[in-house]
Amino acid sequence: MSKQLVVQVGQYSDKGRKAINQDFHGAWLPAEPQLSAKGVAVALADGISSSSVSQIASESAVSGFLADYYCTSEAWTVKKSAQRVLIATNSWLHAQTRQSQYRYDRDRGYVCTFSALIIKAATAYLFHIGDARIYRVVGQQLEQLTQDHRLWVSQEQSHLARALGVNQQLEIDYQTLPVEQGDTFVLATDGVYEFASPAFISQTIAAQQSDLDNAARLIAAEALAQGSDDNLTVQIVRVAQLPSPDAAGNRLNNQAGAALPLPPVLEPRMLFDGYRIMREVHSSSRSHVYLAVDEQTGERVILKTPSIDLGDDPAYLERFLMEEWIARRLNSPHVLKPCVAEHRREFLYVATEYVEGQTLRQWMIDNPKPTLEQVRGIVEQVAKGLQAFHRMEMLHQDLRPDNIMIDSTGTVKIIDFGSTRVAGLMEMGSPQLQEQMLGTVQYSAPEYFLGEGGTSRSDQFSLATITYQMLSGKLPYGTQVAKARTRAAQNKLVYQSVLHEERDIPAWIDDVLKRALQPNPLKRYEALSEFVFDLRQPSAAFLSRTRPPLLERNPLLFWKSLSFVLVMIIAALLAW
Incomplete structure (x- = not known):
């Protein structure tokens, strides 16, 4: 039986010798599936006395x-989710100060420090602004994991260098570290850690393992007894149990319906789960695809069923279910959308919209010499679909003409997500989820063949390869990319110009493709939008490189300028 993450939290906060408590703390220990998808979050904020x-x-x-973090997409990483929430919080606090009587004195406005600890799978994620601290208990001592953002004017006087709400721009300290069962973390404000010794804190936690709330209370009481004149807040987080490696995948499968039986072999005219099977569209060793009609709505849909031969392979089933999971989290007219389930499912399959049209592969066969504008129109739509993936921190990883459909209205859609990598799920620690699914080798970026993880620039390489193929009918490096398994071999890859006599292609288009198809991903366009933009007009860099010299552009102006320079030199010599 798979184990899940178990975290114990103890907390205590008191105003101490001050009139009010300006500290605030909280923790959220969610149930599944949020526990696996987002982890456990603990947060602490410290107000400033001014x-x-x-x-x-x-x-x-x-x-x-704590509320907004768990509302972010499960596809996002912890880092992106937390930082997006903190940036929004900072903007709101800063706006509150600007609209208040304290707009000219930000130290008296809506500002505070902030520290958060998120534990997901077997990793701890730390976010920190200000001078509250996060420690890890190591034996009888405390290891400080955060750095105080405090500027010292003198030995007695200092002020915060960073805090939430002070400036429009927010700089957040971020780090990750692996955790093991039994690891204990402490979050504390300066009213505690400046007065309670590390030895006392660690000994108290060790003595109060079964009651961490009481441990936090005793630590705060010790700080008060030692003369603390500030608010007192302590949080203790102990990792009681780490999840088993297959736990995340099992919970994802159960959520998606992996417990359902595999469907039988489907035949035309057969009634299946409320769908009337029309015909088989595609069949392979991994799946079967059928055209069907929803008996309730009359709409045509596509049903994809898993291979019966692979029904006992949990890794295969997990990847199969992932396709629908991914589709439900993407919202773009250029990405295939799943069907809304109108009736209860009795079998395991995926239902998606039916795209009446042809694959880009077939379109390329039917249009061997498309116009540049036709190519641009297709590429721009595919890029919009890819950007929907990238906004959700997903990489498609298998972009090719067979996975792109063009419907009867000319709308282009990405239709297959079998190799998609989801950053947020990679953090869950499932071996099946972390397994790299390399796409079709002719269109895969070179970095995949080095065993490196892909980026959005990898999808850019695949799209540029398709663009090149539409314009020339061939691949930019032939079959050499898959054979280049070392960095040295990839550096020897020679880009073949897309320009040739039979096609009217501007020279600057070749320059755009050459950059997007660089074997080194760092030399490609930083953003997919730049690649698409440059397909519409030559860049300033290209124009400056290819601009003819002044002598060729305007010989008269060149000789006039040269004569003027010579006259000035002669005049200077005569004056000297």
């Missing part, structure tokens, strides 16, 4: 973070 509304900022920061 502000009379800082406690509002602290409460808003912590409660908003």
